[in-house]
Amino acid sequence: xxxxxxxxxxxxxxxxxxxxxxxxxxxxxxxxxxxxxxxxxxxxxxxxxxxxxxxxxxxxxxxxxxxxxxxxxxxxxxxxxxx
Amino acid sequence: xxxxxxxxxxxxxxxxxxxxxxxxxxxxxxxxxxxxxxxxxxxxxxxxxxxxxxxxxxxxxxxxxxxxxxxxxxxxxxxxxxxxxxxxxxxxxxxxxxxxxxxxxxxxxxxxxxxxxxxxxxxxxxxxxxxxxxxxxxxxxxxxxxxxxxxxxxxxxxxxxxxxxxxxxxxxxxxxxxxxxxxxxxxxxxxxxxxxxxxxxxxxxxxxxxxxxxxxxxxxxxxxxxxxxxxxxxxxxxxxxxxxxxxxxxxxxxxxxxxxxxxxxxxxxxxxxxxxxx
Numbered sequence: 001x002x003x004x005x006x007x008x009x010x011x012x013x014x015x016x017x018x019x020x021x022x023x024x025x026x027x028x029x030x031x032x033x034x035x036x037x038x039x040x041x042x043x044x045x046x047x048x049x050x051x052x053x054x055x056x057x058x059x060x061x062x063x064x065x066x067x068x069x070x071x072x073x074x075x076x077x078x079x080x081x082x083x
Numbered sequence: 084x085x086x087x088x089x090x091x092x093x094x095x096x097x098x099x100x101x102x103x104x105x106x107x108x109x110x111x112x113x114x115x116x117x118x119x120x121x122x123x124x125x126x127x128x129x130x131x132x133x134x135x136x137x138x139x140x141x142x143x144x145x146x147x148x149x150x151x152x153x154x155x156x157x158x159x160x161x162x163x164x165x166x167x168x169x170x171x172x173x174x175x176x177x178x179x180x181x182x183x184x185x186x187x188x189x190x191x192x193x194x195x196x197x198x199x200x201x202x203x204x205x206x207x208x209x210x211x212x213x214x215x216x217x218x219x220x221x222x223x224x225x226x227x228x229x230x231x232x233x234x235x236x237x238x239x240x241x242x243x244x245x246x247x248x249x250x251x252x253x254x255x256x257x258x259x260x261x262x263x264x265x266x267x268x269x270x271x272x273x274x275x276x277x278x279x280x281x282x283x284x285x286x287x288x289x290x291x292x293x294x295x296x297x298x299x300x301x302x303x304x305x306x307x308x309x310x311x312x313x314x315x316x317x318x319x320x321x322x323x324x325x326x327x328x329x330x331x332x333x334x335x336x337x338x339x340x341x342x343x344x345x346x347x348x349x350x351x352x353x354x355x356x357x358x359x360x361x
Binding site: 002003004005006007008009010011012013014015016017019020021054055056057058059062065067068069070071072073074075076079 | 086087088089091111112113114115116117118119120135136137148151152154155156159160161162163164165166167168170171173174175178198199201202205206218219222223225226227
């Protein structure tokens, strides 16, 4: 039997997800390492991520996904490669 | 070792204290939403489950966090915002949008233009189907700046199918002598100067093209831009351009032909209308 599970989160649960993975938010609204608040996390193409733009995580070391169509196209390509 | 699927089922059983556990026990798919707005700790609707982590017991919350870490890092299951899911579905729905054009250009133009073009085709087709594309276009501009906006505009006006690809095919007729650099120069001119260009089509006559060109030059000049580009492809369209140039020479000696390039069956002309002197 092929069992599958998907995880999504809404706006109000963003901080819970970040806390789960040891991340926090700095005073400017950017996602940072909880262990070092001066270190902002980056997407794979080197962009810092604001909490409002945070659209998820995928496997890698810990790959952050930004919201938006362009990011969705890149994510779809990466998920296709993984499938 | 239990799989994530089974761990989630076990955790839900604990949260619900086994109440109504059978509601979803036969499902082979679980869509679990972590919802900070959910007024209840857990809501189960068939295979759709919503958990509010703030309302479950601390021990269950910690177990849930462990499951999420394992799901991502060991099973590779992404954890995604409910905002990006509809976009991912749109990307899937429109996966063939502009495919032929994108395939043809993908080995020639820069990969960031290809990504912008893929987004532009999705935007074009979503717009045709009456879907809201405001945020999508802004996202392309945010990622690719003015160039992204221009690519979207050219794409929505079908210039890729009707001009850029035909130019590429004409130039490729040169076979081994195909000059990729030359094509890229033309392509960049079309993209970068989209607002200052006229693309000749089969419905244009030498007179209507003349009117268009003069209007465009006058309009451009009022914004401090002293030139307009004319692009044409095909023998007949090139003839129309040539006749239009004769009309310009006769009627508007103040307009100058400052650049003219003909490659295979395509032509590019840049005309200049100098700024008015006081």
